Amino acid sequence: MAARSSSGYQIRKCQAKGCGLRFPCQDDYTFKELCPRCGAPTELILAQTSAASEDEDAPRVQRKALVELEALLDNVRSAWNVGSIFRSADGAGFNHLYLCGITPTPDYRAVLKTSLGAEKSLSWTQYLDGQQAARILLQNGLRLWALENNPSASNLYDLEVVAENQPPNQGIVLVVGNEKSGVDPDILSLCECVLYLPMHGMKRSYNVAVAFGIAAHYLGWLARLSES
Numbered sequence: 001m002a003a004r005s006s007s008g009y010q011i012r013k014c015q016a017k018g019c020g021l022r023f024p025c026q027d028d029y030t031f032k033e034l035c036p037r038c039g040a041p042t043e044l045i046l047a048q049t050s051a052a053s054e055d056e057d058a059p060r061v062q063r064k065a066l067v068e069l070e071a072l073l074d075n076v077r078s079a080w081n082v083g084s085i086f087r088s089a090d091g092a093g094f095n096h097l098y099l100c101g102i103t104p105t106p107d108y109r110a111v112l113k114t115s116l117g118a119e120k121s122l123s124w125t126q127y128l129d130g131q132q133a134a135r136i137l138l139q140n141g142l143r144l145w146a147l148e149n150n151p152s153a154s155n156l157y158d159l160e161v162v163a164e165n166q167p168p169n170q171g172i173v174l175v176v177g178n179e180k181s182g183v184d185p186d187i188l189s190l191c192e193c194v195l196y197l198p199m200h201g202m203k204r205s206y207n208v209a210v211a212f213g214i215a216a217h218y219l220g221w222l223a224r225l226s227e228s
């Protein structure tokens with residue numbers, strides 16, 4: 001799902017033989033008469049005058065979460081990944097992000113490029129020491145669940161409910177780590193459980209932002225289901 005601007009947009013098609021690229025562009029895009037692939041003239045196929053923004057269009061979950069969800073990002077290096085995680089966390093109904101170690105905050109422009117405004121609806125705090133942050137969260141009664149591929153991890157999809165016997169004030173913090181080294185072992189040892197995404201194919205893990213998006217969406221969904 002792409003975020004659509006609220007101005008109109010067009011579908012255009014390249015008229016060159018052997019190209020025929022079909023592409024969307026904003027009404028106000030200066031070079032829309034020319035094919036972005038080969039430079040030949042293009043024709044207008046379709047004009048969408050009042051493109052309603054996806055944010056108003058998309059179906060929304062109405063049910064309130066039975067468990068508060070938050071996330072701890074331990075030394076996620078890439079601003080692109082952090083922005084993407086902001087967007088996914090917002091969409092999955094998370095309330096807060098703890099940005100730890102070198103994890104860039106929305107004070108960096110590069111984060112805003114992929115968060116697309118999600119940073120405005122999602123609060124965050126920065127901790128330079130992620131292990132210290134994890135200890136504080138535990139002291140405050142939160143539960144830490146790490147997302148990591150390791151031998152003691154359990155399959156995310158074996159979880160059927162997250163609200164079971166859950167005191168309402170005891171939220172869950174999903175913990176993800178660095179792109180290369182994963183979650184700091186001293187944070188991992190504070191986590192109540194470690195979850196993994198079952199993988200097909202050659203690669204044994206997803207990009208951290210993709211993995212976070214999958215897990216966050218599933219946990220957000222479970223958090224809205226009742227126990228019955």
Ligand SMILES: [Zn+2]
Nearest residue numbers: 014019035038
């Ligand atoms: Zn072309």
